Amino acid sequence: MAEIQSNEGGGKKKKGGSKQKKLSVHIDFTPMVDMNMLLITFFMLCTSLSKPQTMEINMPSNDKKITDQDRDAVKASQAITLVLAGGDSIFYYTGQPDYKDFNSLKLSSYKADGIRAFLLKRNTEAVKKIDDLKEKKMQLKISLDQFTKQVSEIKGGKNTPVVIIKAADKATYKNLIDALDEMQICNIGKYVIDKMTPGETFLIKNFRTRGELSKNAAK
Amino acid sequence: MSKVKVARKSTRIDMTAMSDVTVLLLTFFMLTSTFVKKEPVQVTTPGSVSEIKIPESNILSILIDPKGKVFMSLDKQGDMVNTLDSVGNHYGITFTEQEKKKFKVSATFGIPIKSMKAYLALKTEEQDKVLASYGIPTDSIDNQFKVWVQKARAINPELRIAIKADQNTPYKVIKDVMTSLQDLRENRYNLITSLKNETANKK
Numbered sequence: 038m039a040e041i042q043s044n045e046g047g048g049k050k051k052k053g054g055s056k057q058k059k060l061s062v063h064i065d066f067t068p069m070v071d072m073n074m075l076l077i078t079f080f081m082l083c084t085s086l087s088k089p090q091t092m093e094i095n096m097p098s099n100d101k102k103i104t105d106q107d108r109d110a111v112k113a114s115q116a117i118t119l120v121l122a123g124g125d126s127i128f129y130y131t132g133q134p135d136y137k138d139f140n141s142l143k144l145s146s147y148k149a150d151g152i153r154a155f156l157l158k159r160n161t162e163a164v165k166k167i168d169d170l171k172e173k174k175m176q177l178k179i180s181l182d183q184f185t186k187q188v189s190e191i192k193g194g195k196n197t198p199v200v201i202i203k204a205a206d207k208a209t210y211k212n213l214i215d216a217l218d219e220m221q222i223c224n225i226g227k228y229v230i231d232k233m234t235p236g237e238t239f240l241i242k243n244f245r246t247r248g249e250l251s252k253n254a255a256k
Numbered sequence: 257m258s259k260v261k262v263a264r265k266s267t268r269i270d271m272t273a274m275s276d277v278t279v280l281l282l283t284f285f286m287l288t289s290t291f292v293k294k295e296p297v298q299v300t301t302p303g304s305v306s307e308i309k310i311p312e313s314n315i316l317s318i319l320i321d322p323k324g325k326v327f328m329s330l331d332k333q334g335d336m337v338n339t340l341d342s343v344g345n346h347y348g349i350t351f352t353e354q355e356k357k358k359f360k361v362s363a364t365f366g367i368p369i370k371s372m373k374a375y376l377a378l379k380t381e382e383q384d385k386v387l388a389s390y391g392i393p394t395d396s397i398d399n400q401f402k403v404w405v406q407k408a409r410a411i412n413p414e415l416r417i418a419i420k421a422d423q424n425t426p427y428k429v430i431k432d433v434m435t436s437l438q439d440l441r442e443n444r445y446n447l448i449t450s451l452k453n454e455t456a457n458k459k
Binding site for chain 1: 270271272274275278279281282285286289290291292301302303304305306307308309310320418420421422423424425426427428430431434437438443444445446447448449450451452
């Protein structure tokens with residue numbers, strides 16, 4: 038390949054003397070390969086191939102003008118509040134918090150059998166529907182557009198749970214991402230990140246001391 | 257008996273094919289990869305199952321290190337200069353052309369506006385050393401972070417905000433950043449995560 042034959046006359050030196058010599062120009066490509074290898078190494082080390090993953094979130098506006106009437110009130114029966122506390126622990130309660138009973142707050146974990154199992158149980162209907170849709174998509178019965186549209190319809194359905202995520206100051210960023218991840222895994226469309234109220238702090242303390250605080254408060 | 261004559265073989269290998277392959281690889285790497293941005297602090301993003309990729313351009317990335325220092329970067333150099341200008345205006349500081357030029361080439365910034373002039377006077381190597389010890393103030397008394405975001409948004413309305421925080425960052429810092437963004441009515445943003453290979457056990 039890397040040779041150029043100037044073939045005027047052909048290589049018949051022995052027979053005729055007058056004809057031109059066959060010129061074969063061999064180019065040694067080794068330095069070229071060396072240089073390319075160096076460049077490749079440079080590019081491999083100094084660049085990143087994959088773009089990072091992202092999560093898109095919409096936060097509620099904290100505009101003071103919006104009155105409580107404008108907000109959608111969440112039905113107590115559908116509300117699940119996750120409280121992310123420090124030390125990788127996660128608590129949850131459903132509906133309204135019960136300050137008297139420390140058992141209303143439940144301790145869970147970030148593992149698959151922890152909060153995820155609970156959320157999946159609460160969201161069985163939607164999860165089932167979405168699984169069906171995925172099956173259909175796999176068999177190419179519906180297009181991607183239809184799929185995304187229907188998924189968002191199911192996620193925004195009436196009977197799906199609404200999750201409120203509240204994180205304590207001691208919780209890490211990873212905890213928050215893990216919690217948001219669970220929302221995605223469990224196909225929960227309605228979730229919001231909210232601020233901790235003193236009530237939640239009280240609940241956690243109450244839980245950790247096994248109801249000491251509410252006993253004291255009752256006295 | 258005569259010896260068997262071993263034909264002298266030339267050990268030359270034709271490197272052309274090899275060269276072809278390397279050039280192809282090189283082209284591939286050059287076209288698909290993006291350069292790693294120089295970041296003042298090491299940040300390990302938490303893993304998530306999210307599969308959305310970050311958009312190509314118009315990104316305002318907010319970098320938060322485990323200790324809660326906040327840095328920012330814009331992907332367009334023109335925006336960088338204009339933002340510096342308007343933030344300077346806001347605080348009554350004017351920057352010279354030379355300072356602007358220096359600011360333009362820095363990948364990430366995170367310097368309190370008061371020390372910006374002194375910082376820009378430093379050499380690039382020295383800048384890298386000191387940058388990690390600064391960070392944009394985010395506290396409620398002197399929220400320069402808010403001003404930066406506001407001005408950057410005013411200059412480029414199509415800007416998307418991406419938060420890149422270390423997985424061990426306390427939520428308190430994230431909360432501060434998020435509240436600042438909420439105050440600016442920036443309610444839509446991306447959280448940068450890395451890929452986690454976890455298959456959801458749906459059944």
